[in-house]
Amino acid sequence: MPLIVASLIFALVVIYPLWRICDRAGLPKWPAFSVFIPIIGPPIVAYLLAFSRWPNHPFGR
Secondary structure (H helix, E strand, O other), X not given: XXXXXXXXXXXXXXXXXXXXXXXXXXXXXXXXXXXXXXXXXXXXXXXXXXXXXXXXXXXXX
């Protein structure tokens, strides 16, 4: 139970900044919501942000 509560609090604190990062990078916003998946959600978002092309970045085209 404490792990679920801690994961929910972490997700609620992190979701807005990830939403803004995805928006500014020109990526879809669904990765920000994958943070709600405990343990594997944040690494998925980190992988997508690190290895995908950012359409709004001048060198991402």
